[in-house]
Amino acid sequence: MSIRIKLLLSYTGMLLISLLVFAMTASLFTIAATGxxxxxxxxxxxxxxxxxxxxxxxxxxxxxxxxxxxxxxxxxxxxxxxxxxxxxxxxxxxxxxxxxxxxxxxxxxxxxxxxxxxxxxxxxxxxxxxxxxxxxxxxxxxxxxxxxxxxxxxxxxxxxxxxSPFGEVTRKLLPAFVISLAGIIVIFNALLFRWITRSVVKPLDRLRHSAEHIQRGNLQFSLEPNTKDEIGQLNAAFENMRKRLQESVQLRLEDEANRKELISNISHDLRTPITNIKGYIEGIRDGVADTPEKMNKYVNIIYSKAVDLDKLVDELFLYSKLDLKQVPFTLVAVDIVDFLDDCIEEQRYVLEEKGVVIGWAHRPIPPVNVFADLEKIKRTVLNIIGNAQNYMDKEHKNIHISVHPEREWVTVEISDNGTGIPQEALPHIFERFYRAEASRNSSTGGSGLGLAIASQIIEGHGGRIWVESEVGVGTRVFFTLRRTTYEGGEGRHGRQHSDY
Ligand SMILES: Nc1ncnc2c1ncn2[C@@H]1O[C@H](COP(=O)(O)OP(=O)(O)OP(=O)(O)O)[C@@H](O)[C@H]1O
Ligand SMILES: [Mg+2]
Missing domain, CATH: 3.30.450 (Beta-Lactamase)
Known part of the structure; x- marks a missing residue:
């Protein structure tokens, strides 16, 4: 039996009882008054x-x-x-x-x-x-x-x-009075019934319709809760559920689109070196490399392309693992100044060969201890330095490193005086496969994964990464790492495992 019928029955029952009580009261009053x-x-x-x-x-x-x-x-x-x-x-x-x-x-x-x-x-x-x-x-x-x-x-x-005239009038109008009083009760009951059905049955009906929509896979509607009572709350909870469902469907669709895009990007990026390698091998097979010098050159090119391919596959693999959150982060307490000292020393020779000078711009007195996964932070720093070196167009090429310790966080800044990044490209440079226009066709252009990987790593540390840049002047890349609570109280390279 539907709620509407139940309500109708209960209201009719109430109506009959009230009419009965009304009639009985009237008779009792008459008996009391007339004897x-x-x-x-x-x-x-x-x-x-x-x-x-x-x-x-x-x-x-x-x-x-x-x-x-x-x-x-x-x-x-x-x-x-x-x-x-x-x-x-x-x-x-x-x-x-x-x-x-x-x-x-x-x-x-x-x-x-x-x-x-x-x-x-x-x-x-x-x-x-x-x-x-x-x-x-x-x-x-x-x-x-x-x-x-x-x-x-x-x-x-x-x-x-x-x-008495009053008695007469009353007597004459008595049927009208009785009918109108009974009418008032009936109308009042009908209004109450309407009110209850409107406030209970209608919203429930809307809820049922919404559930049917969802069942048919249609999530593009909204269920406005127009009351604050239990039914309104139920509607609000339902609406919340619908929104969450819609979000997750949306997310799934976006994921799907992302996956397709990723596959198309990967195939595109892999094809270029493979086509190159194939071309040179065909050259060798066809006897184009007929002198030992030529042969040597061809083999070297093939080798460097294979190295590119290897690097690309390696980056892709790392990126997809980071993206799927499948890479564990082993955070230890590290003195970031000391760590960057080592990085600078390691890179100095390679960079100097290319005419790039690397050094400190602001070096606080160590130790400045942070929680970091050493291997991954190194990858981040190298990716940033790699970019600074790749997108360099000045005669005097400089890379400067600064560390700004704050109360809870340490900000590391790596700046260069390279080409700079156009303003419109800035919001996208952390997206995978994104390459700013200027470097697209140049030989320096990589796969566009370097900063995407760096950003995944910093996020994995709970920190933030951002870029400030001016075309023709240079670029400054910043990232933050959380300070340990033990700073100052331990020796350099103190290895303190943390479980967060
Ligand atoms: N220091 C910089 N100066 C100028 N442009 C930069 C700098 N760093 C990044 N960019 C721009 O941002 C883009 C994305 O950088 P990212 O490191 O993610 O990719 P990539 O260097 O092109 O390729 P990969 O690092 O995978 O070899 C670059 O293509 C480049 O256009
Ligand atoms: Mg790069």
Whole structure:
């Protein structure tokens, strides 16, 4: 059974019960106000049959009617009429008897001189025995009987009772009151039902529709929670779930696209050296290298291309492992100044051969201990220095290294006075396979993996890497490493393993 039907049943049940309670309360009130169950019956008789008299009055009226039918002339006997009037007076009613020739008897109960003129005309068919009339603001109810006297003259006998105007109005409007009160209850119930279905069933319906959308694989919709109640919270949780799902689907699609792009880049980059190698080998096979010098040159070229290929495969392998987070980082406490001293010494000779001067720009007093995976940080530094050396166009070629220790982090800066990187290329240089325009066709252009690898390594250390550059002036590459808490308290090259 759906919630809507359950609610409908419970509301209808409540409605019936309220109507029952309403009817019972009304009856109880009437009984309490009018005295007993008889008067309740009376009340309804009065009300629904337009019987204006009480039971006693009615029985006196019946006696009078009997007389009028059988012995009409006795209804001229003043004494008899007085007796009847007296009986009626005790039940707060009065008697009025008339005949065509004039009034016969009028009770003093009402003190109403106008009475005679307001009474209905003669009607021997007695079509309407009971009715009401008013004189000014006073209301009267009566029962009347028309009859002929023995001499043929028409006569009427009235039993009249005065009623309060308020009571009369209430009585007249009672059905309308009862119907409108019951109507109010019904309408109120209907409104409540609508409110509950709107605030419960509708949102649940929306939730079901959303679930169906997801089932069909459509995540491109949004479910706005418009209430703060439990259902609103449920909707919000559902919407959250949808967003997460959409994100993960999006991520999967991006991953897929990335993978395709990676494969196409790799194939492209591998093809160039392989085509070269193939070309030179074909040259040798076809006898183009016919002198030992030529042969030597060809073999050297093939060898250097093979080395390039090897380097490329090596970089690719490292990059993809770093990207998949498959490379463990063994962080140890290292004095970064000492470490960079070693790097500079190691590179100085190779660089000087190419006319590049490398040295410190700002060297703090060691030790400045950081957590680092030595092998990987070395790779990072060499990649940056390699770039500085590759993209150099000045006569005096300089590479400067600085270390800026801060409270928690140490920033290492490697700057050069090379070509610089165009502003529009800066946001992309850490992307894999990205090469800035200037170096694209030059022989210095690598595979575009150097900085991508460096950035993966620094991220793996929890640090940050960024570049500032100006075309024609030079480039400054910065990266940060976390300081150890033991700085100053240990010797150089202190090896402190850390597990984070
Ligand atoms: N110091 C620098 N001066 C000028 N341009 C630079 C410098 N460092 C990087 N670049 C630019 O950024 C690009 C990306 O550098 P990255 O090291 O990732 O790739 P690569 O040097 O082209 O190839 P790889 O390092 O894999 O051999 C370079 O192609 C170059 O255009
Ligand atoms: Mg590089």
């Amino acid at each position: 007993d169950v008889h008067s309740l019956r009376d009340f309804y008789k009065v009300h629904y049959q337009l019987n204006p008299l009480t039971e006693q009055e009615e029985s006196i009226f019946l006696e009078l009617k009997y007389l009028a039918k059988n012995e009409p002339d006795r209804l001229q006997d003043q004494q008899l009429l007085k007796d009847f009037d007296f009986k009626l007076k005790t039940v707060r009613a009065g008697l009025y008897v008339r005949r065509e020739s004039g009034r016969i008897y009028q009770s003093y109960t009402f003190n109403q001189p106008e009475l005679g003129r307001h009474l209905p005309p003669y009607d021997l068919n007695n079509n309407q025995i009971r009715s009401t009339f008013n004189i000014g603001e006073r209301f009267y109810a009566y029962a009347k009987y028309d009859f002929p006297y023995s001499d043929g003259q028409k006569g009427s006998v009235f039993v009249i009772r005065e009623r």
